Each structure stands twice: as C-alpha cells, then as structure tokens.
Amino acid sequence: MSELFDAVDALIASRSPLPPPAERKRLRQAHGLTLDEVAAALQVRRATVSGWEAGKTEPRPPERDAYARMLKQLAQLYPANAPVRPEDTAVPETPDVVAVPAPSVAEPAQARTGPAAPIQEPASEDTALRPAAVPHPGATTRPTSRRSPARNAAPVGSPAGATDARFENGPLAVVDVEDGQVLAYCVGGLVRDVPAKSIASLVEWTLSEGRLGQPKLSGPGKDADPLIVLTEVACEYYGLPVTLTQQERLAGRLPEGHKVIKQLVRAEWKLTKRGFGPWARIYRPAQGSERSCVQLCIPSWDALDTRHWADAAQLPPAELARLLGTYAARVMTPRGSTAVTGLELMTALHPPTRASEPDAMGKRHSEHNPGSLGKDPVDCAPCEAPDGHPLLADLPRFHQRTPAEVLVEEAYDWARPLTDAECLRPHLVGIDVNMAFAAGANGLTVGLGAPTHVKNPVFDPKLPGAWLVDLSHVDLSHVKLGKEWGELDSSLLPSPFTPKGERPTGPAWYATPTVAYAVELGYDVAPIEAYVRYDNGRYLDGWYNRLRDAYLATMADLGVGVDMSPADFLAAMDGYRQRDPQLAIVVSAVKATVKGGIGKLRERPRGEGWKPGQPWRALARPTWRPDIRAAVISRTRINMHRKIVKHAAFNGQYPVAVLSDCAVYASDGPSPLDFLPYRDGKPLPGGFKLGVNPGLVKWEGTQSVLWGEGVREQFNAPDLNLARYIKDGTVTDQDTGE
Incomplete structure (x- = not known):
C-alpha cells in the first residue's frame, strides 16, 4: 500500500x-x-x-x-x-548563457592537426549559397521529456546567438520523435514541440517559430542559417531513408524523383546543386534583402565523419545538441563537413563584398570588401596548378612535371636509419606540434588577388608568391643561427626545401616562406622568375584566432590550461579525452576544421564526369587558392625545421623521423622531458616547448628502439617512417605497401 x-x-x-x-x-x-x-x-x-x-x-x-x-x-x-x-x-541580471572569453595566448604559434596524414583536398561540394534565416516571433515550448545531467544537456560556452533575440534558441536543434511526438532539442537543454508533419513544414516551422540561427561573424557578412539535425527516427517519420543505398552514397544525394524532394518542389522550396544529401540546404530565392534557408544534417547518412566526429552520430539528441552547439559557439554553425566549414569560416570572417558609402542620391551599393578574396575567382599561376588543370591542357598526356615546372609544398614525410649511438638508447619518443597548420597561418601574408609574372626578380620575403630558384647550394652543415654561424651534421637532417627531406639538385618552384628560410640560414638567393601577388594581406589571421580560441577554450574545459609547467602539462594531457568524451570530439573537430579548410583551398575534382584539361566545379570559387595552401604548408614545414635545427645545435640530438608535425627522437628515457632541453624550467629559445598553445608540442607516444629496428627489419624498410606508428606501435602490411 x-x-x-x-x-x-x-x-x-x-x-x-x-x-x-x-x-x-x-x-x-x-x-x-x-x-x-x-x-x-x-x-x-x-x-x-x-x-x-x-x-x-x-x-x-x-x-x-x-x-x-x-x-x-x-x-x-x-x-x-x-x-x-x-x-x-535592483537585483542584477546577467545573460543566462555567458560567452567564454577568448583565452589569452602567451606566445606565437607554429602548427598541425594529426601526425599521419598530409593535407588533402576534400571532394567537391556546392558552397555558393549563403542565405540567412528569417526569424519570427512566437514559439511553443514543452517540458524536457528526457532529463539529462546539466553537464550533458548544456553546451559548454555560449551559442553565438545567445545575446540576439532572433536566435534565442541557439544555432541548431536536433529533431527526434518520441511516442509519436516530434521534439526539437536545442542547446542549453531546451526541448520544444514541433508540429511539422513533413520536411517542407519542418522548414517552414524552423524559419517562422524556431528562433534558430547565429549572428554574422563580420560586419559585412550574413547571419548563419538555422541547422536542423535529424535522428534516424526523425528520418523515418518524415519519409526519408535511415541510410542511403550504395548508389545514393556514391551520388551523395537522393534521386530527384524521391517523394520528399517532390514535396519540397510543390511547396516551392529549392535545393542547392548538391541536392538532398547528408548536408542539404533548402531555400527560397531572396525577396529583397531577406533570405529563407535551412540546412539539414543527417548523421545516419554519414554527415558526421567518424574520423573527425567519432561516435557523435550515436549520441542521444540532447547530448548531440550540446556537442554541436559547443562547436557552433566556438567555431561556427557547421556548413557541411569540417573541411567545408573551415573554408566557410574564412569567408564568414572576410565577406567578399560590403555596402558602399551613400552616393549622391543617398543609395548604397555593393563593393569589394578590402582584405577579402573578392567575389570572383582568379587564375592561379601555371606552376601552382595541379595536374589536370585547364592551364595545363596543352601538356603531353603522360608528361611528368619536374620541380622546375610545378610548385610542390607539402608536409614532411622523412626518415633515416638510426646511428650506432642512437641504437644504444632504449626509447624512441614522438612529440607532436599542436595545431601546426593553424599556427603556420598565423601572421602569414598571402596573396589576395591574381599573380603577376616577373623575370629575374629580386627576392622579397614580404611578397607572397611562387619563386623559381636554385637552393641546391644551401649547406645545412654550416648555417647561420641568429647572428652566429653553427656547424651541424647535415647527414642527420632533412632538407627544409622538399617534403621528403632530399636536398634539391637544381632550380625548383618554392613559396615565399621556403625561400625566405634559405636567406635566414645565411645564403644568397637569385630567383630566375616568379609569380608574385602585389595585392596581399594577412587574410588568415582572424581565422587562426577563432580556431585557436576554440581549441584552447575546449582544452581548458578538459583540464589542460595554457600556463602549466611542462610536468603538469604532461600529467593533464594523460587521459584528457576521458574526462568529457563529447568535448574531446569537439577538439578533434576543431583540428579537422583547420586541416580540411587548408586542404580545400586546392580542392581536386572527384567524380563529376571530369576529364583532365577540363575545369571542375571548385575552380569557380574565389576561395580556390592553391597558392594560399602552399604558403601555409611551406611555413609550417619551415617552422618545424627551424625547431629541429635549434634543438640539434643546442644538444646534438637529431630526429630519426618526421611526419608532418610529429618528430621522433632516440632518448634515454620514455618522456619528452628526458630529451627536451629545459633549464630552470625554461625551454630552449626557438626550440621545442611543451604546452597546449598552437605551435608548442605534446607527447605523441613512446616505443622502444628494439621495436623500431624490428619493424624496419620485418618489412625490409630501413627508412620506414616510424613517426607514423609511434603513437601505438601498430604497423600493418597495408601501411608499408607490402
């Protein structure tokens, strides 16, 4: 009873x-x-x-x-x-959700996001449409039907729209169905009833009552469109397949005759050229200055790539809203893959146009926004064009371009055999540069407009461009270190001028940071020709700052701060992902946004029925800029080499392998502190320093020297790059090409 x-x-x-x-x-x-x-x-x-x-x-x-x-x-x-x-x-009231202040960064950066993979150009995606949401007053609310702990239900930090009444419910909502009732899980733990019975009416509801979206990141920019994430149950409810067929996955979209697409057409909604895929954009043509657009994200269609978002697609709706809301607050509302979002963030921070000053009639017009890439694409230089580009259509079909014909600025993939002395040390220790490519973009001057061809130019380290120059005379055994000259063992060092670390044998094309480093090392340079960009600026500074702040704020939430001692930092990094797995996913997504955004600057054709010599869709974007990608990678690689040289000159230790932003050293102990030079707690100036800031390093992994030698012997590969496997020691036949 x-x-x-x-x-x-x-x-x-x-x-x-x-x-x-x-x-x-x-x-x-x-x-x-x-x-x-x-x-x-x-x-x-x-x-x-x-x-x-x-x-x-x-x-x-x-x-x-x-x-x-x-x-x-x-x-x-x-x-x-x-x-x-x-x-x-008179009780003081402050906003319900307070934005996390940008963490202070104590020192400049250097760059990277994962030790193994070079920066790739993602598959082509339509990113031309940038309409903004049309918010309306009025809303229906409902008690939270699934109460999660505050830690899981609320986003970390504030959604960017928290102080804007138009977007009071945050940038996005995860739509789920429980007991026949459609619910929208917003950031901050808010759950709302959704009366919509179809995708078309869901879009209408989102724009009329959802109060979702995000304010623009730059004055001349546009507000972010609301994002609706559909769970598997919601897909079924709205007549969408839970998963795509093999044919649909290859096409990246539903067939045009699908019933949901027909419903949208009847309701006078349109889709972008990407069609109805994992990241669908549904809009109506602009009416005056007003745009109506909603973006859908469908995790069960692989919208959230597991390489970057881990198991986010499997999270309950409230937790997924928290995760994506945190990313949106600190980076921006996702616009597609992390690569697409990385590129869109550049444009959002530097919109191509702005409103002019009033003319004589008091009217304003659209004009170029200084510091942006503009609204029209520019041609690259022939040396910057990847194989198959229309500029190379006249080349013989199987012609292999030489270093004197093509600019090849890529991340390091270099290794060497261990010396006898190194074989006597018990450990191989890997260190990894935090956010290496982001830091490589920080403060970098890049071209904003088209290139100008110059014969026999005088090299200018402040002028971005591509330079045809012979750097084979640069001798790493005798280099300038600051104001003094130093002696090094060049046989134990990679060349700073090639991704494979091989010394150049004649003229080759290089980006400005690479040539400038040759001058820094104490050698004269005499370019033969160049493609330079006189219209230039620090286009990526704001992009770097936002991603840096997102990374540092999230790492701080995970217990890793910017002012820790080396020992405390290593201790804090131990198991940090387990403290809050969702925030750990945000960290991974931020890193992928950096790497993917840089890679997408030289997006290659995939599918589309493309043939070499024909243009592909990405070339129509003003953000298709292989020169900017080359400059960032060049600077990142040079930053790594500079630290390696400083370290070698100080204590005579040389890396045995370098992969992108990961370097492996033979060590007497298993910790980075066993070989990184610290005096009275202070690191070597200009060398490797442990810490969370971009450009500083963290511990990547430790294996035994016996492991390294055994792996190389097993696969008969004395130069096998051990940096690729230092994290967990696992090597497969597929990795080695056997």
Missing part, C-alpha cells in the same frame, strides 16, 4: 500548481534572490530557472514540487497587490 501512496504523492507533485512565469520572476526579485541562488537551492542550472521564468520550459519532478513550495511561501510574503520596494527590483 505504501508504494501506491508514494505513486499518488509523486503524481500530485508532478502537477504542483505554479504561478504564471512573470509572477515567478516578480516573487524572486521581491525577496532579493538571484537566479544563481535559486538554481543552487534547487540543484539545477541557472539557465533552467531563467527558462521557467520566461515560460520557455516548465519544471518537472522532483524540482517542480520544491519550486512550487518556494513560490508559495514567497507569495505569502509578497502579495501581488503589495507595494514593491525599489531595492527589490
């Missing part, structure tokens, strides 16, 4: 009477209580109490009964018709 009484008590508590939302706030303020105090007493989040007072959500047991009890007592103390003291209304 007692169980029945308990059940009755619980039922009554679930319907504890509450005053209207405005009265709840009045009673709290009348007693001089803050949102934080009430939240602490009820053991809920501050934003939760604010939502109750705004009428966005309603409390559920067990908090509802306690909240009703508090309000009942306050109502007895402060009747509705009683005068209110002036001080009762």
Whole structure:
C-alpha cells in the first residue's frame, strides 16, 4: 500500500500548481534572490530557472514540487497587490548563457592537426549559397521529456546567438520523435514541440517559430542559417531513408524523383546543386534583402565523419545538441563537413563584398570588401596548378612535371636509419606540434588577388608568391643561427626545401616562406622568375584566432590550461579525452576544421564526369587558392625545421623521423622531458616547448628502439617512417605497401 501512496504523492507533485512565469520572476526579485541562488537551492542550472521564468520550459519532478513550495511561501510574503520596494527590483541580471572569453595566448604559434596524414583536398561540394534565416516571433515550448545531467544537456560556452533575440534558441536543434511526438532539442537543454508533419513544414516551422540561427561573424557578412539535425527516427517519420543505398552514397544525394524532394518542389522550396544529401540546404530565392534557408544534417547518412566526429552520430539528441552547439559557439554553425566549414569560416570572417558609402542620391551599393578574396575567382599561376588543370591542357598526356615546372609544398614525410649511438638508447619518443597548420597561418601574408609574372626578380620575403630558384647550394652543415654561424651534421637532417627531406639538385618552384628560410640560414638567393601577388594581406589571421580560441577554450574545459609547467602539462594531457568524451570530439573537430579548410583551398575534382584539361566545379570559387595552401604548408614545414635545427645545435640530438608535425627522437628515457632541453624550467629559445598553445608540442607516444629496428627489419624498410606508428606501435602490411 505504501508504494501506491508514494505513486499518488509523486503524481500530485508532478502537477504542483505554479504561478504564471512573470509572477515567478516578480516573487524572486521581491525577496532579493538571484537566479544563481535559486538554481543552487534547487540543484539545477541557472539557465533552467531563467527558462521557467520566461515560460520557455516548465519544471518537472522532483524540482517542480520544491519550486512550487518556494513560490508559495514567497507569495505569502509578497502579495501581488503589495507595494514593491525599489531595492527589490535592483537585483542584477546577467545573460543566462555567458560567452567564454577568448583565452589569452602567451606566445606565437607554429602548427598541425594529426601526425599521419598530409593535407588533402576534400571532394567537391556546392558552397555558393549563403542565405540567412528569417526569424519570427512566437514559439511553443514543452517540458524536457528526457532529463539529462546539466553537464550533458548544456553546451559548454555560449551559442553565438545567445545575446540576439532572433536566435534565442541557439544555432541548431536536433529533431527526434518520441511516442509519436516530434521534439526539437536545442542547446542549453531546451526541448520544444514541433508540429511539422513533413520536411517542407519542418522548414517552414524552423524559419517562422524556431528562433534558430547565429549572428554574422563580420560586419559585412550574413547571419548563419538555422541547422536542423535529424535522428534516424526523425528520418523515418518524415519519409526519408535511415541510410542511403550504395548508389545514393556514391551520388551523395537522393534521386530527384524521391517523394520528399517532390514535396519540397510543390511547396516551392529549392535545393542547392548538391541536392538532398547528408548536408542539404533548402531555400527560397531572396525577396529583397531577406533570405529563407535551412540546412539539414543527417548523421545516419554519414554527415558526421567518424574520423573527425567519432561516435557523435550515436549520441542521444540532447547530448548531440550540446556537442554541436559547443562547436557552433566556438567555431561556427557547421556548413557541411569540417573541411567545408573551415573554408566557410574564412569567408564568414572576410565577406567578399560590403555596402558602399551613400552616393549622391543617398543609395548604397555593393563593393569589394578590402582584405577579402573578392567575389570572383582568379587564375592561379601555371606552376601552382595541379595536374589536370585547364592551364595545363596543352601538356603531353603522360608528361611528368619536374620541380622546375610545378610548385610542390607539402608536409614532411622523412626518415633515416638510426646511428650506432642512437641504437644504444632504449626509447624512441614522438612529440607532436599542436595545431601546426593553424599556427603556420598565423601572421602569414598571402596573396589576395591574381599573380603577376616577373623575370629575374629580386627576392622579397614580404611578397607572397611562387619563386623559381636554385637552393641546391644551401649547406645545412654550416648555417647561420641568429647572428652566429653553427656547424651541424647535415647527414642527420632533412632538407627544409622538399617534403621528403632530399636536398634539391637544381632550380625548383618554392613559396615565399621556403625561400625566405634559405636567406635566414645565411645564403644568397637569385630567383630566375616568379609569380608574385602585389595585392596581399594577412587574410588568415582572424581565422587562426577563432580556431585557436576554440581549441584552447575546449582544452581548458578538459583540464589542460595554457600556463602549466611542462610536468603538469604532461600529467593533464594523460587521459584528457576521458574526462568529457563529447568535448574531446569537439577538439578533434576543431583540428579537422583547420586541416580540411587548408586542404580545400586546392580542392581536386572527384567524380563529376571530369576529364583532365577540363575545369571542375571548385575552380569557380574565389576561395580556390592553391597558392594560399602552399604558403601555409611551406611555413609550417619551415617552422618545424627551424625547431629541429635549434634543438640539434643546442644538444646534438637529431630526429630519426618526421611526419608532418610529429618528430621522433632516440632518448634515454620514455618522456619528452628526458630529451627536451629545459633549464630552470625554461625551454630552449626557438626550440621545442611543451604546452597546449598552437605551435608548442605534446607527447605523441613512446616505443622502444628494439621495436623500431624490428619493424624496419620485418618489412625490409630501413627508412620506414616510424613517426607514423609511434603513437601505438601498430604497423600493418597495408601501411608499408607490402
């Protein structure tokens, strides 16, 4: 019988009477209580109490009964018709969700995102449409039906739209179906009823009542469109397949005759050239300055690549909203893959056009936005063009371009045999540069416009471009280190001028940072010709700053701060991903945004029925800029070489392998602290330094020297790049090409 009484008590508590939302706030303020105090007493989040007072959500047991009890007592103390003291209304109110301030970065960066893979150009995607949402007032709210811990339900940091009433529900919502009811899980734990019965009406609801979106990142830019993420159950509800067929996956979209696409057409909605795929954009043509567009993300169609988003697609709706909301707040609302988003972030920070000053008639016009890449694509230089580019259509079909014909700026993939002395050391220790390619972009001057061809130019390290120059005379055994000359063992060093670390044998094309490094090492250069860009600027600075801040803020949430000692940093990095697996996914996604964004600057054709010599879709973008990609990779590789040289000159230690931003050293101990030079806690100036900031290094992994020698012997590969396997020691036949 007692169980029945308990059940009755619980039922009554679930319907504890509450005053209207405005009265709840009045009673709290009348007693001089803050949102934080009430939240602490009820053991809920501050934003939760604010939502109750705004009428966005309603409390559920067990908090509802306690909240009703508090309000009942306050109502007895402060009747509705009683005068209110002036001080009762003076309780300071701050926004429910406060943006995380940008972390301070103590020193400049250098760059990378994963030790194994070079920067690839992702598959072509249509990114031309950039409409903004049309928010409308009015909303329907519902109590949260699946209560998650605040840690999992609320995003870390603020969605960028938190202070904009048009986007009060954040940048996105995860739509799910429970017991026949469609629910939209927004950031901050808000769950809303969705009355839409079709995809077309879901788009209408999102734009008319959703209050979703994100304010523009730059003055001349556009607000981000609302993002709707559909769970598997929601796909079924709206007549979409849970997974794509093999043919649909290859096409990247549903067939044009699918019933959902027909529904959209009847409702006068349009799709971009990408069609209805994992990242579908549904819009109507702009009416004046107003645009109507919603983006869909369908995780079960592989919209969230597991290489970058891990198991995010399998998360419950509230947790997925939290994860994607955190990424959106700190980077931007996802626009597709992390590569697409990385490229879109560049444009969002530097929109191609802006409004002009009023003319004589008081009208404003669209004009070029200084510092941007503009709205029209520019041709690359012939040496910057990848194989198959229309500029190379006249080359013989099987012609292999030489270094004197093509610019090849790629990340390191270099290794050498161990010396006898290194074989006597027990350990191989890998160190990895944090956010290496992002830091390589920081402060880098890149071309903004088209190249100018120059014969016999005088090299200018401040002028971005591609230079045909012979650097074979640069001798690494005798280089300038600051103001002094130093002696090194060049046989143990990779060349800074080629990805494979081989010394050049004659003239070759190089990006400006590579040639500038030859001058820094103390050698004269005499370019034969060049393609330079006189219209230039630090286009990527804002992009770097935003991604750096996103990375550092998320790492700080995971317990890894910027001011830690080397030992504390290594300890904090140990198991940091397990402290909050969702935030660890955000870190991975931020890194992939960096790497993919840089790679997409030279996106190659894939599919599309393309043939060599024909243009492909990406060439129509102003952000198709292989010269900028080359400059970033060049600077990143040079940054790595500079640290290697400083380290070798200081203590005579040389890397045995370098892969992109990971370097492996033979060491007497298993920790980076066993070979990195620190004096009184201070690192070697200009060398490797442990820390979380971009450009500093972390521990990548440790294996034994016996392991390294055994692997090379097993595969009969004395120059096998051990940096590729240093993390966990696993090597397969596929890795070695056997």
